[in-house]
Amino acid sequence: MQIGATKVEKYKILIVEDDTVFANATKTRLLEMGYLVSDTVTSAEDAIRSVRDDPPDLVLMDIVLNGEMDGIDAASQIRQISNIPVIYVTGYVNDEFLLRAKLTTPLGYVCKPFDTEALKAVIEVALYRHSMEMVLREAADENVRLEAQNQQLQKTESLGRMAGAIAHHFNNHLQTVMGNLEMAMDDLSRGECPADILNEAMRATCKAAEISGLMLTYLGQTFGKHELMDISEACRKSLPLLQATASKDIVFMTDFPSCGGPAIRANAGQIQQVLTNLITNACEAASENKGAIALTVKTVSGADILDLKRFPINWQPKEIAHTCLEVKDEGHGIPNGDIGKIFDPFFTTKSNGRGLGLPVALGIVGTYGGGITVESKPGRGSVFRVFLPVSTEVVPCQPDLPANQGVLQAGEAEKRSKIERGGATVLLVEDEEQVRNMVRIMLTRLGYMVLEAKDGVEAGEIFQRHQDDIRCVLSDLTMPRMDGWDLLAALRNISSDIPVILSSGYDESRVMIGEHPERPNAFIGKPYRLKALGETIRNVLSQHDDQREVPVLMC
Ligand SMILES: Nc1ncnc2c1ncn2[C@@H]1O[C@H](COP(=O)(O)OP(=O)(O)OP(=O)(O)O)[C@@H](O)[C@H]1O
Ligand SMILES: [Mg+2]
Helix, strand or coil, X not given: CCCCCCCHHHCEEEEECCCHHHHHHHHHHHHHHCCEEEEEECEHHHHHHHHHHCCCCEEEEECCXXXXXXXXXXXXXXXXXXXXXXXXXXXXXXXXXXXXXXXXCXXXXXXCCCCHHHHHHHHHHHHHHHHHHHHHHHHHHHHHHHHHHHHHHHHHHHHHHHHHHHHHHHHHHHHHHHHHHHHHHHHHHCCCCCHHHHHHHXXXXXXXXXXXXXXXXXXXXXXXXXXXXXXXXXXXXXXHHHHHHCCCCEEEEEEXXXXXXXXXXXXXXXXXHHHHHHHHHHHHHCHHHCEEEEEXXXXXXXXXXXXCCEECCCCCCCCCEEEEEEEXXXXXXXXXXXXXXXXXXXXXXXXXXXCCHHHHHHHHHHHCCCEEEEEEECCCEEEEEEEXXXXXXXXXXXXXXXXXXXXXCHHHHHHHHHHHCCCCEEEEECCCHHHHHHHHHHHHHCCCEEEEECCHHHHHHHHHHHCCCEEEEEEECCCCCCCHHHHHHHHHHHCCCCCEEEEECCCHHHHCCCCCCCCXXXXXXXXXXXXXXXXXXXXXXXXXXXXXXXXXXXX
């Protein structure tokens, strides 16, 4: 079909008319005008069938038809089959008909009796309008396609930027590790002690591990333990330390509601991290390290949160109460063109910045269904507002922890010291050979005897043979043949209370999601240090011994 086509005979018209004399007369007139007639039918059912068999370009539809369905029912079913324009032809229309007819969005009406010119005008206008609608629809579809393509492109670009930045940071840290290890080997070959150099290498690995951890937080893959908390209380507790690290010339002003206010359910450590990242940025923005930083906590309705400079950009706050934590500074502000980028990982304008403070804060806030807004004027300061949905529960005012909390009771300390001596056998399951060798050495240094397996299947076989000796299993989670979860289930089948520690490079909260018939006694995230490994095994063994209440043999 063409817009404004001069050869009208290109168009095929279906006539739906129960008066056969009138139908034949209409057909003659259409043929005289140069159109084709695809079919002439007398009922709605036949009209629908004809549209399916030989789709016309237009339907001339009588409204009142014989049979169960009338012309309006037929038109609405034809609309569902295909987007064919319909013109109603009728001698009688009441308001109810008109209302129903309108809902089927016809492209025209002709009243019987009609003359040839009037019919031709209605048909031509309908065909023209229909072809224009098709052109507009195609343009809209093309727009949607281009928009999706553009979003995909932006996503790929931003992923590329992020991967490049991660590689950049890791290569820098690896350079430090590699260089220092090489020098340490050199020192050793000359009989010198490389302790300082090795410490440098260790510091660099810690920094790399910190970046991985922050990336997981940014991706919303670290949840930690959730608890009901009052954000004002959290601010009051964190503020002294933050003030101590800030310049003495920065004045902090606070406006928090008294305790017992609206609560949120979140991980306290993560909320503290959000606060720390925002206050650190505010302090860093303060000109010549002077100025005031105002911290406010209040409650606002989701409907009142401005739809301006809101992050994540597609965040739609629920229409419930939100706790709003506001950090306002009088610093150098943010250029308008940068505001859209400041939450991108690794975007920084600071010579020593990593560009992870805000993305991490947003990653955390996002996991709780919240968002952050930014207002800033260059030279006049910035206001960051963190919004978190309020829980319906109320936090009771908590007294300070007793001073002796965390101190081991005498009997407990004695029991621990026995376990600390090691001596027990640990089954180590790890598919990466290098990691397995290293963890074996760590375990040996901690005083444990080690049995090794490279996957779950091998571990199961070793466990069957040595179950009387093995006191604890330390297993990687992602392994070929049989992963850590399947191994855990298999081991507990053999020995229902064998202590199992699972380990992974992913965050614990992500790993523990999902239905698993058995839970491990502990989780240890990679990379881990000797001290953390020792503590984890000791805790698991001591809990296991507590549960068993093994009588102590007095010699
Ligand atoms: N309060 C603020 N005033 C002015 N600029 C800010 C403020 N907060 C953030 N910015 C801008 O946003 C950028 C990103 O902040 P972000 O906290 O993510 O990274 P960073 O502070 O540069 O590095 P780091 O990883 O050490 O936090 C900053 O480099 C700075 O340009
Ligand atoms: Mg920062």
